[in-house]
Amino acid sequence: MTKILRYDSMNILVTGGAGFIGSHTAVTLAEAGYNPILIDDFSNAEPSVLDGLKSILGRAVTCYHGDCADRNLLRQIVSDFKISGVIHFAAFKAVGESMSDPLNYYRNNLGTTLALIEVMLEAGVSPFLFSSSCTVYGIPEKMPVTEETPVLPAMSVYGNTKQIGEEILQDTVAAGKKLKVILLRYFNPIGAHPSALIGELPRGVPGNIVPYMTQAAAGLRPPLTVYGNDYNTPDGYGVRDYIHVMDLAEAHVAALKYLLDKPDEPQCEVFNAGTGRGVSVLELIQSFERVTGVKMPYQIGPRRSGDVPMVYADAGKAQRVLGWQANRSLDEALADVWRWQQHLLK
Numbered sequence: 001m002t003k004i005l006r007y008d009s010m011n012i013l014v015t016g017g018a019g020f021i022g023s024h025t026a027v028t029l030a031e032a033g034y035n036p037i038l039i040d041d042f043s044n045a046e047p048s049v050l051d052g053l054k055s056i057l058g059r060a061v062t063c064y065h066g067d068c069a070d071r072n073l074l075r076q077i078v079s080d081f082k083i084s085g086v087i088h089f090a091a092f093k094a095v096g097e098s099m100s101d102p103l104n105y106y107r108n109n110l111g112t113t114l115a116l117i118e119v120m121l122e123a124g125v126s127p128f129l130f131s132s133s134c135t136v137y138g139i140p141e142k143m144p145v146t147e148e149t150p151v152l153p154a155m156s157v158y159g160n161t162k163q164i165g166e167e168i169l170q171d172t173v174a175a176g177k178k179l180k181v182i183l184l185r186y187f188n189p190i191g192a193h194p195s196a197l198i199g200e201l202p203r204g205v206p207g208n209i210v211p212y213m214t215q216a217a218a219g220l221r222p223p224l225t226v227y228g229n230d231y232n233t234p235d236g237y238g239v240r241d242y243i244h245v246m247d248l249a250e251a252h253v254a255a256l257k258y259l260l261d262k263p264d265e266p267q268c269e270v271f272n273a274g275t276g277r278g279v280s281v282l283e284l285i286q287s288f289e290r291v292t293g294v295k296m297p298y299q300i301g302p303r304r305s306g307d308v309p310m311v312y313a314d315a316g317k318a319q320r321v322l323g324w325q326a327n328r329s330l331d332e333a334l335a336d337v338w339r340w341q342q343h344l345l346k
């Protein structure tokens with residue numbers, strides 16, 4: 001039975017919409033009654049994601065195949081559709097790669113942001129959600145990090161593109177341009193849609209721990225190397241705030257609704273998108289083994305340069321202001337991502 005979803009006339013432009021967080025947000029937008037309009041250059045996404053979205057939603061999702069730095073393409077989209085808001089995910093996001101290929105990262109991550117702001121202002125589209133990252137906090141003094149925790153000099157080119165992206169939007173609003181902006185600082189997105197029809201599709205060897213774990217557990221990779229267990233943390237392992245990608249997707253819908261309800265005047269607010277819980281790598285491994293019944297092959301190796309010992313969110317502001325909080329457990333995220341990994345093996 002195809003699920004027929006009622007759509008308001010509200011079209012929401014989702015850049016990088018075929019990517020990991022973008023595709024899961026497209027599902028949540030559609031199920032909340034919006035009509036997601038995707039644009040993706042498929043440099044880090046597979047066209048098969050669109051089939052997954054169609055299976056989940058029971059209808060095709062509009063997707064423009066192109067670079068969102070292309071102002072003419074963006075103008076075509078705002079001419080084809082009345083766009084009521086934009087969520088900007090499109091960016092290169094591999095920390096290590098950003099250090100060896102800085103110009104490509106600055107060109108892409110900043111070029112797309114500038115083009116998008118310019119064309120949205122031309123078209124009078126003001127709700128603008130920007131995909132930012134907890135990486136802007138660097139190595140924070142105090143835990144948990146709040147939105148008032150100082151932004152520290154970036155530890156990677158990738159992190160710097162996020163910081164500069166935030167500054168571009170803050171300065172545009174400060175200049176009185178009619179944008180209603182939320183800077184959403186993600187912690188560590190993990191998991192997959194419970195249907196296992198969409199999930200993370202890392203290209204090459206995964207840099208992030210959870211996709212590497214699932215591939216190692218599936219025997220596709222050598223054992224996981226744990227980057228150090230001699231940190232000044234409760235068990236010596238690195239600590240992060242792992243948030244289910246579906247919770248993160250719902251944070252975007254809550255933020256969008258908040259902006260749509262706000263008066264049309266220039267504004268820019270920051271929100272952390274995390275669970276508020278710190279989890280160590282060892283706890284992550286133990287949770288994975290418990291949930292899947294699969295032994296995780298791993299060894300302890302040296303620390304990875306640039307790694308933060310511990311970072312997790314104070315997620316209170318999003319709850320107070322947006323009425324959103326993460327409510328899926330770590331176990332649920334690991335069960336969903338393992339189901340996704342097994343779907344990929346079929």
Ligand code: WQD
Binds near residue numbers: 212304
């Ligand atoms: C998590 C923990 C590692 C891999 C990055 C970006 C951040 C955001 C999320 C985009 C750490 C340990 C990892 C491995 C390991 N991306 N680890 N072995 O570095 O916290 O954040 O992804 O927005 O901006 O910086 O994520 O998954 O790489 O690391 O032991 O093979 O796992 O040391 O403690 P990270 P991660």
